[in-house]
Amino acid sequence: MPETLFQKVWNRHVVKATDEATLLYIDLHLIHEVTSPQAFDGLRLARRKVRRPDLTIATVDHNVPTENQLDIREPMSRRQVETLRDNCKEFGLTLFDVHGGRQGIVHVIGPELGLTLPGTTIVCGDSHTSTHGAFGALAFGIGTSEVEHVLATQTLWQGRRPTSFGIEVRGKLAPGLEPKDIILAIIRQIGTGGATGTVVEYYGPAIEALSMEGRLTICNMSIEAGARAGLIAPDDTTIQYIATGNRPFAPQGAALEMAIADWRTLKTDDPSAFDRHVVLEADKIAPQVTWGTNPAMTVDVTGRVPEPDKVPFASSEDARRALDYMGLTPGTPITEIPVDVVFIGSCTNGRIEDLRTAAKVLRGRKVAESVRALIVPGSEQVRHQAEAEGLDAVFREAGAEWRESGCSMCLAMNPDKLTPKQRSASTSNRNFEGRQGPGGRTHLVSPAMAAAAAVAGHFVDVRPMLAQGN
Amino acid sequence: MEPFKTHRGKVAVLDWTDVNTDLIIPARYLKRVERVGYGPLLFADKRYVPGGAPEADDPDKHGPEAPDFPLNRPAAKGATVLVVRKNFGCGSSREHAVWAVAQAGFRAVIAPVKGEGFADIFEGNAYGNGLLPLELPEGEWEAIAEAGRSEQGAEVTIDLEALKLTLHSSSGEKTFAIEVPEAQRHRLLNGLDAIAETLLDEPAISAHEAKAPAWITPQPA
Numbered sequence: 001m002p003e004t005l006f007q008k009v010w011n012r013h014v015v016k017a018t019d020e021a022t023l024l025y026i027d028l029h030l031i032h033e034v035t036s037p038q039a040f041d042g043l044r045l046a047r048r049k050v051r052r053p054d055l056t057i058a059t060v061d062h063n064v065p066t067e068n069q070l071d072i073r074e075p076m077s078r079r080q081v082e083t084l085r086d087n088c089k090e091f092g093l094t095l096f097d098v099h100g101g102r103q104g105i106v107h108v109i110g111p112e113l114g115l116t117l118p119g120t121t122i123v124c125g126d127s128h129t130s131t132h133g134a135f136g137a138l139a140f141g142i143g144t145s146e147v148e149h150v151l152a153t154q155t156l157w158q159g160r161r162p163t164s165f166g167i168e169v170r171g172k173l174a175p176g177l178e179p180k181d182i183i184l185a186i187i188r189q190i191g192t193g194g195a196t197g198t199v200v201e202y203y204g205p206a207i208e209a210l211s212m213e214g215r216l217t218i219c220n221m222s223i224e225a226g227a228r229a230g231l232i233a234p235d236d237t238t239i240q241y242i243a244t245g246n247r248p249f250a251p252q253g254a255a256l257e258m259a260i261a262d263w264r265t266l267k268t269d270d271p272s273a274f275d276r277h278v279v280l281e282a283d284k285i286a287p288q289v290t291w292g293t294n295p296a297m298t299v300d301v302t303g304r305v306p307e308p309d310k311v312p313f314a315s316s317e318d319a320r321r322a323l324d325y326m327g328l329t330p331g332t333p334i335t336e337i338p339v340d341v342v343f344i345g346s347c348t349n350g351r352i353e354d355l356r357t358a359a360k361v362l363r364g365r366k367v368a369e370s371v372r373a374l375i376v377p378g379s380e381q382v383r384h385q386a387e388a389e390g391l392d393a394v395f396r397e398a399g400a401e402w403r404e405s406g407c408s409m410c411l412a413m414n415p416d417k418l419t420p421k422q423r424s425a426s427t428s429n430r431n432f433e434g435r436q437g438p439g440g441r442t443h444l445v446s447p448a449m450a451a452a453a454a455v456a457g458h459f460v461d462v463r464p465m466l467a468q469g470n
Numbered sequence: 471m472e473p474f475k476t477h478r479g480k481v482a483v484l485d486w487t488d489v490n491t492d493l494i495i496p497a498r499y500l501k502r503v504e505r506v507g508y509g510p511l512l513f514a515d516k517r518y519v520p521g522g523a524p525e526a527d528d529p530d531k532h533g534p535e536a537p538d539f540p541l542n543r544p545a546a547k548g549a550t551v552l553v554v555r556k557n558f559g560c561g562s563s564r565e566h567a568v569w570a571v572a573q574a575g576f577r578a579v580i581a582p583v584k585g586e587g588f589a590d591i592f593e594g595n596a597y598g599n600g601l602l603p604l605e606l607p608e609g610e611w612e613a614i615a616e617a618g619r620s621e622q623g624a625e626v627t628i629d630l631e632a633l634k635l636t637l638h639s640s641s642g643e644k645t646f647a648i649e650v651p652e653a654q655r656h657r658l659l660n661g662l663d664a665i666a667e668t669l670l671d672e673p674a675i676s677a678h679e680a681k682a683p684a685w686i687t688p689q690p691a
């Protein structure tokens with residue numbers, strides 16, 4: 001029987017299986033300040049230890065201010081951060097704290113540090129843990145009581161095994177198009193519930209052609225289609241990424257050789273092993289812009305705001321409510337929608353390649369006067385790399401704000417928030433009501449499209465801008 | 471979790487129906503980072519004099535107790551068994567509600583009529599936290615409630631091994647049979663929470679770890 005990559009990774013982590021449930025071993029547990037405090041308290045109450053401190057790595061990201069990371073003014077936020085520091089000290093865990101050089105969004109630092117490895121199981125009290133699947137790891141988000149369970153036992157009970165869903169992306173992305181456009185096009189095609197109960201595997205020539213950064217962007221948003229996790233089989237690109245660069249936790253020497261031999265076996269034997277399968281043609285994808293309040297409410301930049309009765313996966317009532325919240329009139333060309341704020345960052349698009357792309361658009365151009373543009377590196381490492389390449393100067397000269405690393409305006413737990421009715425072009429992953437601040441209106445786009453909107457003051461097709469150069 | 475074998479304690483009677491989780495613990499307390507310290511927050515907007523509810527960041531700082539709140543009656547002081555009416559714990563799924571009841575010192579909650587005493591989620595959360603939710607027939611519940619409402623109050627002994635409950639009051643002793651699902655009874659008797667149960671599989675977990683390849687453990691360089 002041919003097996004999928006997902007089945008292979010799942011099978012090698014089964015500690016025990018009963019009729020209804022499976023006990024899975026967890027190879028890596030990532031922690032941040034928001035979803036962990038009660039879990040640590042639970043351990044203390046029961047006088048338990050963390051079973052494997054060496055497999056448990058923490059950072060602070062959600063509450064951290066990006067203007068000056070050290071200055072957390074909101075008392076509740078400060079307390080969450082300080083609580084994590086205390087807990088890491090008490091339980092002997094490694095914490096990548098601010099201004100330590102390796103702090104960042106939990107899903108950005110895992111791969112950077114060489115923690116995220118093919119064939120492993122990775123959990124975190126955070127739904128975008130799916131990001132790490134880009135390495136062929138089985139990675140998913142968990143709740144606070146599960147965080148406690150993993151801390152104490154390094155295992156997790158799972159109900160029935162999810163089904164597998166192959167998403168094949170054929171062809172080649174056109175110039176000016178980005179991985180973000182692929183994943184938005186996928187969600188637009190299958191809907192926000194389209195992958196519920198499944199683990200998705202992305203494959204095909206357009207996926208294989210992507211860098212690790214691009215693959216991380218795609219797997220990151222698996223959760224936005226309802227998937228439990230998203231995976232991409234490891235290949236030379238994956239191995240190259242792990243074996244090079246400054247990755248202090250990655251295996252080295254003989255251990256790395258052994259690992260590589262194993263990783264070469266990690267692939268789906270035959271697409272017939274998938275329980276379900278869809279195909280997308282990359283060549284047909286245009287720059288994507290969300291117009292509504294979930295990531296499936298997406299159109300091409302050349303399109304128009306839809307009529308409420310012509311919205312796939314939404315009742316006309318839901319669509320009308322979304323239009324109303326977003327303050328949009330059906331029939332309006334997307335390129336006529338003005339933006340107030342541009343946010344480039346998050347665990348979806350806050351990596352070095354994303355910043356390089358944004359810089360390519362912004363070099364020698366100016367951010368429109370009506371626009372506030374925030375550029376927030378996903379980690380301190382990304383920030384230093386960008387500065388070494390002189391990207392920060394490009395952003396500053398264009399009139400954009402160059403910030404410190406954190407989740408920032410992705411979810412507005414820190415001071416970076418939209419005000420009511422402000423409209424953003426955002427490279428993050430959720431355009432839910434109020435996600436970027438109460439009453440804020442979010443349009444999800446790629447980094448290139450966000451940078452283009454910053455210059456134009458409204459959405460605009462980035463392709464001619466890139467073609468014409470500066 | 472502390473095992474629950476037999477427990478004897480005073481009862482406190484709260485004669486209200488459909489007590490929801492917002493009443494048990496108001497939403498503003500959910501921003502806290504702790505899992506302890508919820509005891510003083512139980513019924514925070516009812517049990518203190520007006521304006522006396524605790525601060526979210528300092529639950530121990532609160533005003534004097536409201537004398538007319540049933541749990542504050544002298545006979546109910548130090549009670550460890552809460553007697554409530556139907557559909558206790560309805561509303562949101564917040565586990566904080568169970569934390570508040572348990573951390574205020576209660577080990578069991580007794581409600582009338584099988585299948586109608588508790589909201590589902592509250593009942594599940596209660597078992598998960600070692601708080602025993604008991605449903606008794608109307609007449610037996612009333613006997614306990616009536617004794618508890620009296621001037622001197624009452625005590626009960628809950629024997630989870632023998633599945634019996636004995637009411638001790640000024641008019642003597644009465645014993646009733648109780649029902650508890652077997653799996654939950656097993657957990658409570660042995661003080662097993664989900665983690666403790668998983669740890670029974672310790673040999674299997676260690677065996678898995680022993681055969682894991684060396685490269686899989688992060689190697690800080």
Ligand code: SF4
Pocket residue numbers: 061062105106107126128346347348406407410411428429
């Ligand atoms: S960047 Fe956004 S989606 Fe990613 S971990 Fe932070 S808050 Fe969550």
